[in-house]
Amino acid sequence: MDKFIRLTAKACPLDLPNVNTDQILPARFLKVPRSSELGRLLFYDLRRDANGVERPDFPLNQPIWRDAEILVAGRNFGGGSSREAAVYALYEAGIRCVIAPSFGDIFAENAVKNGLLAAIFSENQVIELSAAISAEPARPLTVDLEQQMVICGTRTFDFSIDPVSRNQLLNGWDDVDLTESFKDRIAAFKTADRARRPWARPRN
Amino acid sequence: MSKPQTLIEKLWSAHEIARREDGAALLWVDRHYVHEGSFHAFAQMRARGRRVVEPGLTFAVADHYVPTRGRDQPITDPAIAAMIEKLETNTAADNITLFGLHDPRQGIVHVVGPEQGLTLPGLLIVCGDSHTSTHGAFGAYAFGIGASEVAHVLMTQTLWQKKPKLMRISVRGKTIAGVAAKDIALAVIARIGADGAQGHAIEFAGNAITALSMEGRMTLCNMSIEAGGRCGAIAPDATTFAYLKERSFAPKGNAFDEALETWATLPSDKDAAFDREVTLDAEAIAPIVTWGTTPDDALPIDGNAPDPAGESDPVRARYLRDALEYMAIPPGKKLTEIMIDRVFIGSCTNARIEDLRAAAAVLSGRVSKVPGLVSPGSSLVKRQAEGEGLDRIFRAAGLEWAESGCSMCVGINGDIVPPGERCASTTNRNFRGRQGPGARTHLMSPAMVAAAAVSGHLADVRPLLAGRSV
Numbered sequence: 001m002d003k004f005i006r007l008t009a010k011a012c013p014l015d016l017p018n019v020n021t022d023q024i025l026p027a028r029f030l031k032v033p034r035s036s037e038l039g040r041l042l043f044y045d046l047r048r049d050a051n052g053v054e055r056p057d058f059p060l061n062q063p064i065w066r067d068a069e070i071l072v073a074g075r076n077f078g079g080g081s082s083r084e085a086a087v088y089a090l091y092e093a094g095i096r097c098v099i100a101p102s103f104g105d106i107f108a109e110n111a112v113k114n115g116l117l118a119a120i121f122s123e124n125q126v127i128e129l130s131a132a133i134s135a136e137p138a139r140p141l142t143v144d145l146e147q148q149m150v151i152c153g154t155r156t157f158d159f160s161i162d163p164v165s166r167n168q169l170l171n172g173w174d175d176v177d178l179t180e181s182f183k184d185r186i187a188a189f190k191t192a193d194r195a196r197r198p199w200a201r202p203r204n
Numbered sequence: 205m206s207k208p209q210t211l212i213e214k215l216w217s218a219h220e221i222a223r224r225e226d227g228a229a230l231l232w233v234d235r236h237y238v239h240e241g242s243f244h245a246f247a248q249m250r251a252r253g254r255r256v257v258e259p260g261l262t263f264a265v266a267d268h269y270v271p272t273r274g275r276d277q278p279i280t281d282p283a284i285a286a287m288i289e290k291l292e293t294n295t296a297a298d299n300i301t302l303f304g305l306h307d308p309r310q311g312i313v314h315v316v317g318p319e320q321g322l323t324l325p326g327l328l329i330v331c332g333d334s335h336t337s338t339h340g341a342f343g344a345y346a347f348g349i350g351a352s353e354v355a356h357v358l359m360t361q362t363l364w365q366k367k368p369k370l371m372r373i374s375v376r377g378k379t380i381a382g383v384a385a386k387d388i389a390l391a392v393i394a395r396i397g398a399d400g401a402q403g404h405a406i407e408f409a410g411n412a413i414t415a416l417s418m419e420g421r422m423t424l425c426n427m428s429i430e431a432g433g434r435c436g437a438i439a440p441d442a443t444t445f446a447y448l449k450e451r452s453f454a455p456k457g458n459a460f461d462e463a464l465e466t467w468a469t470l471p472s473d474k475d476a477a478f479d480r481e482v483t484l485d486a487e488a489i490a491p492i493v494t495w496g497t498t499p500d501d502a503l504p505i506d507g508n509a510p511d512p513a514g515e516s517d518p519v520r521a522r523y524l525r526d527a528l529e530y531m532a533i534p535p536g537k538k539l540t541e542i543m544i545d546r547v548f549i550g551s552c553t554n555a556r557i558e559d560l561r562a563a564a565a566v567l568s569g570r571v572s573k574v575p576g577l578v579s580p581g582s583s584l585v586k587r588q589a590e591g592e593g594l595d596r597i598f599r600a601a602g603l604e605w606a607e608s609g610c611s612m613c614v615g616i617n618g619d620i621v622p623p624g625e626r627c628a629s630t631t632n633r634n635f636r637g638r639q640g641p642g643a644r645t646h647l648m649s650p651a652m653v654a655a656a657a658v659s660g661h662l663a664d665v666r667p668l669l670a671g672r673s674v
Contacts, residue, residue, distance in 0.1 A: 017523055018398060018498045022635040027616045030241060031283050045637050050623065074519075076399040079432065080635060082334040084244060084350035102399050105434045106334055110350035164228040164366045175352070176252065179360045182222050182230055186362060189221045189232055197218075199455040199463035200234050202260065202322055 002115035003172030007096055008142045009069035012059050013130040019046075019073055020080035021107060025089040027081075038085060039092030064137045072130050073100040075123065078107025087114050097143050099150065099159065101126055112165045115172065117145060119159040129157060145169060208473035210370055211439050212405045215345035215470070219328045221362060228364045235322055236262045236357050237313045237331035238300070240269045240287040245332065245354035246294040256298035258361040263322055264295045264302040265313040269617050272579050272606035275305065284617060298358075311582020311608045314338040314426065314552035318418070319582055321451025325440035325467040330357055335552050335632065337428040341421035342448075343440035343470050345405075348429065369403050369479040371433065372472075374410035377486035382666040384562060385420035386554060386630070386649035388412065388484075389427035390492040394502040396482060401433030404480065407472065408438050412486035418447040419558035426553045430499040430632055439471035493539060493662050494634045494647040496527035501634070503539060505652070505664045511535040530636055531644050532626075539662050542646070545625040547576035547603070547657045548639070549650055551613035554630035555581030557588050559650040563630075564594045566654035566668050567601040573660035576603040577619065579611040601657065615640045628656035 029041045047058045054061045060068065071090075077100040078086065087110045090098070097117040111118045121129065132152050133141075142151040145166060150157045167173075179186075193200070209217075219231040236258075238245075249256070256262055269287040271279055279285040288305055295302040303309045303316055310316070314335050317323040325343035330336060332354040339346035349363070357363055373392055393400070406428050408421075416424065421438050428436025445464060448454045455463045490504035503509075509528060512535060515521035528535055533542060549555065549563050560580060578598045580586035586608055589595055595605045612619040613631040620640030621627045627645055630653050631638075634645040646662060655665035 016526075017519070020498075020633075020635050022633070022638050026637055026641070027614050028641075030616060031287055033247070034244065045641055050642060076402075076432070079399060080334065080429075080633060082332055082348040082350050083241070084332075084352060087350070102402055104399075105402055105432070106348055106350060110352065113350065113352035162366060163226045164224075164364075167226045175356050175364060176254075176359055179230065179356065179362060179364070182362075185222050186230070186232075186360070193232065197326070197463075197466065199459045199466075200324070200327060202235075202263075202453040203455060203459075 001113065001172050001174060004096065004115050004117045004145055004169040006142065006144050006146070007069065008140050009096070010065065010067060010138065011070035011072055011133050011141045012065035012068035013133050014059055014071050014073045015130055017074035018076045018079060021078055021083050021086040021104070022080055024078065024086040025083060030083060030085055034088050036092050038089040039094070042089040042093040067094065069094055070097045070099065070141055070143065071095055072126060072133060073098055074126070075101045077103050079104035082106045084110040087111050087116055091116055099126065099129065108165070112168050113175070115169065117143065117169055119143065119150070119161060121157060121159050125157050208476040210472040210476040210478065211343060211407050211437055211470055212345065212370055215326065215328065216367060218326065219345070228366055230362050231328060231365050233330055233357050233361050233363055234261060234327035235317070235329040237317055237329070237336070238262060238264045238354065239267050239313050239333065240291045242332050242351070242354050243287070243290050243294065244351035245358060248351065248355035249358050252359070254359045256300060256358045259299045261361060262300045262358070263317070264291060264300050265316050266291055266303070266305045266310060267312045268610045268614065270305055270310070270607070270609040271617055272609050272611050272619055275607055281618065308583055311585065312552045312555065312610055314422070315556060315581035315585065318342065318422065319451070319584060321448055321454030324448065324454060324463070325444060325470055330363065334429045335426050337434065337436045338422050338426040338552060340425040340428065340435055340437035341418060342444055343437060343467065345435060345437065347435040368405040368435065370407070371401055371404040371480040371482065372407045372409055372478040373482045373484070375408070375412040375484045375486050376410045377412055378415070379412055379486045379489060382491055382651065382669055383489050384649040384651060385416055385423040387489055387492045389424050390494065390499065390502040390647065391484060391489045393427065393431045393499045394492070395484065396431055398430060398498045398500040399432040401428065401431045404433050406431070406433040406436040408436060413438060414441060417558055418443060419556040422556065423553055427632060440467050491649065491652050491665055493652065495531065495533060495539060497530055497634055497636050499632070499634060499647060501527060502647070505539055505662065507539055509533045509535065509537045509539060540664065542662045543626070544574055544628045544646070544656050544661060546574050546621065546627050547572065547653050548612040548627055548629040548631065549653055550577065550579035550611050551631040552581065553632040554650050555579060555585065557585050559630065560585070560589045560594050563650040563654040564597040565672055566651050566665060567658065568597045570601060570658040572602045572657035574657060576657055577606055577612055578603050579606045580608045583608050603657070612639055614638065621645070628653045628662065
């Protein structure tokens, strides 16, 4: 997967709480294989009206933020369904970092696996940062994962992320390769476990 | 003496293979359930030229896209047919047992796993579906995962995880008549919020929980994710063991007795510590409905929709205005005056036999004022319900009795609530557009959906139960 170390890009405020994965990528698009098509379907029902026409007031539809790579969102971003395609849709649309006061647990995990940073700000920091962006929408932010810091003009904001996710993003680890290096321990566990819990394998 | 441990800690340590310096642990996976939506993960695995390492621990179910009508006919939508075929070819290629479209055991994965005795206490269970928390009802460590994690489990039968914080939710006392597990779940979510349990594994405890049947426990654990908790669990007890005895894939004879010895050690130790404790009084829980667009927008049925004018927090006031506008509910409207267009009884939350019985008990001898769909949780539940004559009650009430699948809970098999329509639903998510673009969803228990059906509006089931045995 792609590493995430430092990013300087435009940020778009998405000042809504509870933007769940059904809003990020509606279920009817889950049949779509991973492709740039998913990027065009991002936030489909929030972004478009019932006739499929873009709503001009949706932030990502505004010309200044069409190329934003950072989203600054409300509480509980990505709650709900485990659909990883929600992360694919963000990534394919060019989003590399979402800043929010909290994230759905499964979404946050899926984000890490795809090199997308989910950075946790306090509610107040989000309000301050959103205001700063709205005042100067074209000004890029710098997100520095090593320093766990966002730089916006002369201001800096610290953010939190759990150490495991930080480690994985900074290193761009491939989980499967990493697990491969534990092959012997897995085999030993399996043997011991079979003796300890013979009932744990399905009967048929 | 060793440190007292919680149920979750015991489950965790029994599966830990290795731990990294940063705290992530490699865990062994006992059961991996897959469905049509797992196609991304199979594609990732094939792209690496890999095979499924433990096909004997992997079970597939066709549920998300299956039609609920006309199963004897070919599927008309080629994109939906392709999803079901893809599951068939992916599972056949790696010798994975599939409960496919025409298998008599087919159903919703979170109904089928327990029903087949695949879900057992003490197991670590994953599936690429957030409602995998359901299986925690058996004292298993069960949680939903994304496609990359599904691929990792297919290739290694293990998963890297961070240890969650521990939350115990105790519900004490006896629930009143007309209150079901769904009401307990919605009461919990309303109390702690839709993100209240983020980062936590939940253990449900207290005598109102142990009094629940396995069906009720599954409903409750299923909804853990709607409180933000990836996993919810209940200590196994005599109710659990009685449910499992003689299930197809469950251990039998000596193996069952041996398993029982281990299972009996799983409940949290007396002085085990939790990061957060929440306590609810069961008697204070009334039948609940949701009015808005997240599951914590839940209120007792005798209440009124909120009024943003009375909200001092401007962010919250704006949220309330948006949610009420989407739901087309005037501020402060009495909940029982909200008219509905249709009902849905189904989903991994509330379509087990007990749920169908609860709805039928209200519908019996009555007629629904709106159209509605009943989709049993599994094909075996359907057959059992038909054996009990429940299908005749639903049909006589004017509801459609259909085949089993995720159906109108997620709307991707074509069963949708038309735009702008309002549905009283036994499902788990009232998100915008969840049951179809522009659909308006009110979550409630099966008995409350039946009450709404016969009333034509959101309604309190309690008066409708008078003189009936339930």
